[in-house]
Amino acid sequence: MFETIFKALGEPTRLKIIKLLSIKELCVCDLEEIMQISQPRISQHLKVLKYAGLVNERKEGQRSICSLNKVLLNNTMDEFQEYIDKPLEEIPELAGEHSRIPCIDGEACKRKLGTNCKIE
Amino acid sequence: MFETIFKALGEPTRLKIIKLLSIKELCVCDLEEIMQISQPRISQHLKVLKYAGLVNERKEGQRSICSLNKVLLNNTMDEFQEYIDKPLEEIPELAGEHSRIPCIDGEACKRKLGTNCKIE
DNA sequence: TAATGATATAAGCATATACTTATAAATATA
DNA sequence: TATATTTATAAGTATATGCTTATATCATTA
Numbered sequence: 001m002f003e004t005i006f007k008a009l010g011e012p013t014r015l016k017i018i019k020l021l022s023i024k025e026l027c028v029c030d031l032e033e034i035m036q037i038s039q040p041r042i043s044q045h046l047k048v049l050k051y052a053g054l055v056n057e058r059k060e061g062q063r064s065i066c067s068l069n070k071v072l073l074n075n076t077m078d079e080f081q082e083y084i085d086k087p088l089e090e091i092p093e094l095a096g097e098h099s100r101i102p103c104i105d106g107e108a109c110k111r112k113l114g115t116n117c118k119i120e
Numbered sequence: 121m122f123e124t125i126f127k128a129l130g131e132p133t134r135l136k137i138i139k140l141l142s143i144k145e146l147c148v149c150d151l152e153e154i155m156q157i158s159q160p161r162i163s164q165h166l167k168v169l170k171y172a173g174l175v176n177e178r179k180e181g182q183r184s185i186c187s188l189n190k191v192l193l194n195n196t197m198d199e200f201q202e203y204i205d206k207p208l209e210e211i212p213e214l215a216g217e218h219s220r221i222p223c224i225d226g227e228a229c230k231r232k233l234g235t236n237c238k239i240e
Numbered sequence: 241t242a243a244t245g246a247t248a249t250a251a252g253c254a255t256a257t258a259c260t261t262a263t264a265a266a267t268a269t270a
Numbered sequence: 271t272a273t274a275t276t277t278a279t280a281a282g283t284a285t286a287t288g289c290t291t292a293t294a295t296c297a298t299t300a
Contacts, residue, residue, distance in 0.1 A: 007130030022204045034220045062267040062276045077197040100154045182297040
């Protein structure tokens with residue numbers, strides 16, 4: 001989820017779209033004119049942003065009006081800071097990694113799992 | 121700069137490295153053991169993270185000890201929220217886009233630059 | 241000095257990504 | 271109904287990315 005959002009943000013065209021939508025909601029052809037790039041290019045990037053949840057869209061006739069999900073964006077930034085400060089044991093996805101951390105405490109590198117580190 | 125950092129964060133292996141380094145500094149072979157993945161894979165991802173400034177490294181003998189740049193990480197999350205709230209005219213890189221925004225104010229889409237929108 | 245250990249880098253490969261042009265689909269208008 | 275307009279999607283292509291295996295580099299130790 002962090003991954004999807006950061007990946008969506010890690011591209012210059014999409015960052016620009018995000019910033020423009022922070023000013024006001026815009027339809028695809030607005031973005032096309034403001035950014036001076038092709039319509040399919042806008043559409044394709046919007047697809048990524050919508051998939052990540054960062055952009056919402058509303059249909060108005062033939063136009064699709066896009067708006068920035070500022071709440072998600074701000075929450076993500078806050079929650080990622082919390083995630084970084086969270087103890088490893090509270091992150092189920094990293095249970096395996098957590099169980100292997102004690103093995104390297106203050107030790108030199110030359111030790112293989114199963115020798116001086118037993119996982120039970 | 122946001123782009124580089126978000127791109128570095130938008131990948132699962134690197135996200136995991138970041139989280140592990142948030143617990144304590146680790147050398148490459150520590151990460152290799154904890155994450156159970158190949159050494160070149162770690163090295164290559166660390167290169168991306170170091171380039172983004174998210175990971176610092178210190179040489180200790182033959183080992184290179186990696187640590188998380190928490191300050192940069194937290195500042196980035198905060199500054200991105202500020203960036204999103206900042207008026208467009210304060211962002212020099214988007215001067216062109218800013219100059220084209222008035223054209224679309226409350227207007228329908230069917231207008232081409234140079235007709236009802238003059239940029240001076 | 242030879243052997244070992246830790247890390248970086250190179251080469252090769254498969255997949256993903258960002259773009260272009262062309263076209264489809266859907267709504268609006270003449 | 272035919273044409274415009276807006277958006278989405280498909281196909282093709284070039285480049286980027288993430289991985290593997292193999293090797294190079296450099297520090298350590300025997």
